[in-house]
Amino acid sequence: MDDRGSFNRRRFMQGAAGVTVLASQLSPVSNATTLQPDAAFAPYGGPRSRVVFINDLSGDVDGLFATVHQILSPSTDLRCIIGTSTGRPGETAEKSASLASEILSLMGRGGRCPVYPGAESRLTALDTPARSPGTQALIDEAMRASDLPLFVAVGGGLTEVASAVLIEPKIASRFTLVWIGGDAAPASSEGETNFNIDPLAAQFLFNETELRIWQVTREAYKSCMVSATALQVHVGRYGKIGPWLVDHLSDVSRKYNGRFNTGETWSLGDNPLVVLTALTGWVPSNRQIPLRFENTDSSHFDEVRGPVISANGTVTAGEGNRLIRVYRSIDTRMLFDDFYAKMEANFRT
Numbered sequence: 001m002d003d004r005g006s007f008n009r010r011r012f013m014q015g016a017a018g019v020t021v022l023a024s025q026l027s028p029v030s031n032a033t034t035l036q037p038d039a040a041f042a043p044y045g046g047p048r049s050r051v052v053f054i055n056d057l058s059g060d061v062d063g064l065f066a067t068v069h070q071i072l073s074p075s076t077d078l079r080c081i082i083g084t085s086t087g088r089p090g091e092t093a094e095k096s097a098s099l100a101s102e103i104l105s106l107m108g109r110g111g112r113c114p115v116y117p118g119a120e121s122r123l124t125a126l127d128t129p130a131r132s133p134g135t136q137a138l139i140d141e142a143m144r145a146s147d148l149p150l151f152v153a154v155g156g157g158l159t160e161v162a163s164a165v166l167i168e169p170k171i172a173s174r175f176t177l178v179w180i181g182g183d184a185a186p187a188s189s190e191g192e193t194n195f196n197i198d199p200l201a202a203q204f205l206f207n208e209t210e211l212r213i214w215q216v217t218r219e220a221y222k223s224c225m226v227s228a229t230a231l232q233v234h235v236g237r238y239g240k241i242g243p244w245l246v247d248h249l250s251d252v253s254r255k256y257n258g259r260f261n262t263g264e265t266w267s268l269g270d271n272p273l274v275v276l277t278a279l280t281g282w283v284p285s286n287r288q289i290p291l292r293f294e295n296t297d298s299s300h301f302d303e304v305r306g307p308v309i310s311a312n313g314t315v316t317a318g319e320g321n322r323l324i325r326v327y328r329s330i331d332t333r334m335l336f337d338d339f340y341a342k343m344e345a346n347f348r349t
Contacts, residue, residue, distance in 0.1 A: 039345075040072075040074075040342070040345040040346045041074070041345065042074045043074060043075050046074075047074065047075055047076055047077040047148060048075050048076070048148065048280075049075070049076050049077070049148050049149050049150070049151055049277060049278075050076070050077045050079050050141070050146060050148045050149070050150045050151070051070065051076045051077065051078050051079065051150075051151050051152075051153055051277050051278075052079055052080055052082065052137070052138055052141055052150070052151070052152045052153070052175075053067065053070050053078060053080070053081045053082070053153050053273070054081075054082040054084055054118065054134070054138075054152065054153065054154045054155070054156065054160055054161070055067060055081070055082075055083065055084065055096065055100075055154070055155040055156050055270065056083075056084045056085060056086045056091065056096055056155070056156035056157065056197070057083050057084075057095075057096040057097075057099040057100055057103075058083070058085070058086065058090070058091040058092060058093075058095035058096040058099060059086040059088065059091045059096075059156070060193070060269075060270075061248050061249060061251055061252070061266065062155070062266070062267055062268050062269050062270045062271070063155050063156070063270050064099065064103065064245055064248055065231075065235075065245055065268050065270070065271060065339070066155055066268065066270035066271045066273055066274060067081065067100060067103055068103060068107065068241055068245065068343075069271055069274045069338075069339045069342070070153070070273065070274050070277070070278070071103070071104070071107060071109065071113070072107075072339075072342040072343070072346055073274055073277075073278035073279075073342070075278045075279075076151070076277050076278045077148060078113050079113075079114075079141050079150075080113060080114040080115065080116060080137050080141065081097075081100040081104075081113060081114075081115045081116070082097075082115075082116050082117070082118050082134035082137060082138065082160055083095070083096025083097030083098070083099065083100050083115065083116070083117055083118060083134070084096055084117075084118035084119070084134070084156050084157060084159065084160060084197075085118065085119065085120055085121070085157075085159075085197075086156070086157070086197055087121075087122060087157075087197055087198075092120060093117040093118040093119060093120050093132065093134070094117050094120075096117070096118070097115050097116060097117040097118075097134075100115045101115050103241065103244075106239070106240040106241040106244055107239065107240075107241050114137065116132075116133040116134040116136075116137045117132060117133055117134055118132050118133075118134035118135065118159065118160045119131070119132040119134070119135065119159045119160060119163065120132070121159075122157065122159050122197065122198035122200065122201065123159060123162060123163070123198055123200040123201050123204070124200075125200070126200055126203065126204050126208065127166065128166070129162070129163035129164075129166040129167050130159050130160075130163045131163065131167070132160065132163070134160050135160045135163045135164050135167065136164075138152065138160060138161065138164040138171075139164045139167060139168045139171060142164070142168075142171035142174045142175050143168070143170070143171060143174070149175075149176070150174060150175040150176070151175065151176050151177075151178055151276075151277045152175050152176070152177050152178070153178045153273040153276075153277055154177065154178065154179045154180065154181075154194075154273075155180045155194070155269075155270035155273055156180075156181075156194055156197060157181075157194055157197025157198040157201060158177075158179065158181075158194075158197075158198055158201035158202050158205055159197070159198045159201045161177060161201065161205060162198070162200070162201035162202075162204045162205050163201075165204075165205065165209055165211065166204070172209050172210060172211045173210070175212070176212045176213075176214060177205070177211055177212065177213045177214065178214045178216070178273055178276050178277060179194070179213065179214070179215050179216065180194060180216045180221050180269060180270050180272060180273060181193070181194030181195050181202070181215070181216075181217075181218075182194070182195045182202060182215060182217055182218070182309070182313075182315065183195075183217050183218050183219070183313075183315055184215075184217045184219070184302075184304070184307070184315065184326045184328070185304065185307045185315040185316050185317045185318075186315065186316060186317065187314075187315050188312070188313045188314045188315065191313075192218050192313070195309075195313055196313075199309075199311065199313060202309055203309050203310075203311065206306065206307060206308065206309045206324075207306075207308055207309060210322055213324045213325070214276055214301070214324075214325040214327065215324060215325065215326050215327065216272045216273075216276070216327045216330065217326060217327065217328070219328065220272070220327045220328055220329055220330050221267070221269035221270075221272055221330070222267060222269065223329065223330060223332060224267055224268045224269050224271060224272065224330060224332055224335065225265055225266070225267055225268075226265065226266060226267075226268055226336060227264055227265055228249060228262075228263075228264050228265065228266060229264065230336070230340075231245070231246055231249065231266065232246055234339075234340035234343065234344070235339075235340065235343050238343045238344055238346075238347035238348060239343075239346070239347030241347070242343060242347060249262075249266060268335075268336075268339075271335050271339065272299070272327070272330045272335065274335070274338075274339075275296070275299055275330055275331060275334065275335050276296060276299065276327075279331075279334055279335075279338060280294060280295055280296055281295035281296070281297060281298075282295060298331035298334060299327055299329060299330045299331045300327070300328055300329045301325045301326055301327040301328060302325075302326050302328060303323045303324070303325055303326075304317065304318075304323065304324055304326050305317060305318045305319060305320060305321075305322065305323060305324075306318040306320060306322040306323070306324050307324065307326075
């Protein structure tokens with residue numbers, strides 16, 4: 001339609017020509033297709049980003065599900081998994097790393113992705129890093145030359161990220177931190193699980209660096225609720241890893257000898273890491289390649305001036321030009337649909 005409401009063929013053809021040019025720039029013509037019903041989907045162009053995945057897998061069960069989801073996401077090049085500690089008895093970095101290795105083995109991908117343990121204790125001072133194999137692996141990947149942007153996806157405390165930046169400050173400009181944790185200003189993160197693992201690490205990264213941060217706050221990640229029956233049907237029936245994951249849903253009840261009844265629901269609060277690193281859209285930059293792959297329109301965020309976090313977790317609005325993405329909602333429909341479909345596509349018999 002033109003401005004008077006009638007069809008304008010010239011404008012239509014010009015727009016169609018632009019789309020054709022863009023498509024020709026994206027990939028060469030090929031008879032191959034990735035949409036084969038008997039094969040798991042893989043993007044024709046390969047991965048669009050690198051990911052270092054950091055999680056306290058020996059803690060809450062949601063990290064196990066998020067790890068499997070990230071491994072199954074072919075638009076990201078998963079460079080390594082770093083298992084971290086929660087600081088609670090028995091929930092160590094070594095145990096988390098062991099669980100990551102077990103997951104890879106059960107998925108038939110043992111040896112394909114390096115696994116490292118993180119620090120066994122949190123920061124003791126804002127200027128003192130906690131060294132660990134995981135911290136060094138993060139530094140090495142951030143300093144490695146690559147055409148793919150790097151996401152550091154954290155579903156736990158920020159000890160390893162803060163330590164890496166303290167040891168090698170240059171890396172702060174070389175990756176985007178996607179963090180499940182904390183609260184948006186004005187609020188207090190006191191009592192929020194991932195913030196409490198290492199408050200000093202969060203303070204350092206938010207207050208003392210120019211690190212690019214995408215924060216998924218407690219309000220957003222708590223919306224990622226799923227029924228146990230859905231997990232039983234859509235996850236538990238596939239491969240060796242599916243039953244293993246579903247069995248771990250009972251860990252909390254086992255830990256407390258049945259005194260803690262989780263009922264029929266669970267939160268997969270770490271899976272937004274996959275939504276924001278792998279399930280992003282794309283938009284052309286000035287209708288030319290390179291394209292930008294950071295379009296997350298179905299998950300809503302605010303860009304706020306770098307918030308300031310106090311020692312007790314109080315979050316206040318910051319000043320200056322630094323902007324941080326604070327997600328207030330996650331596209332849970334896409335999250336669960338994608339996870340369930342990938343389980344079936346990769347492990348159906």
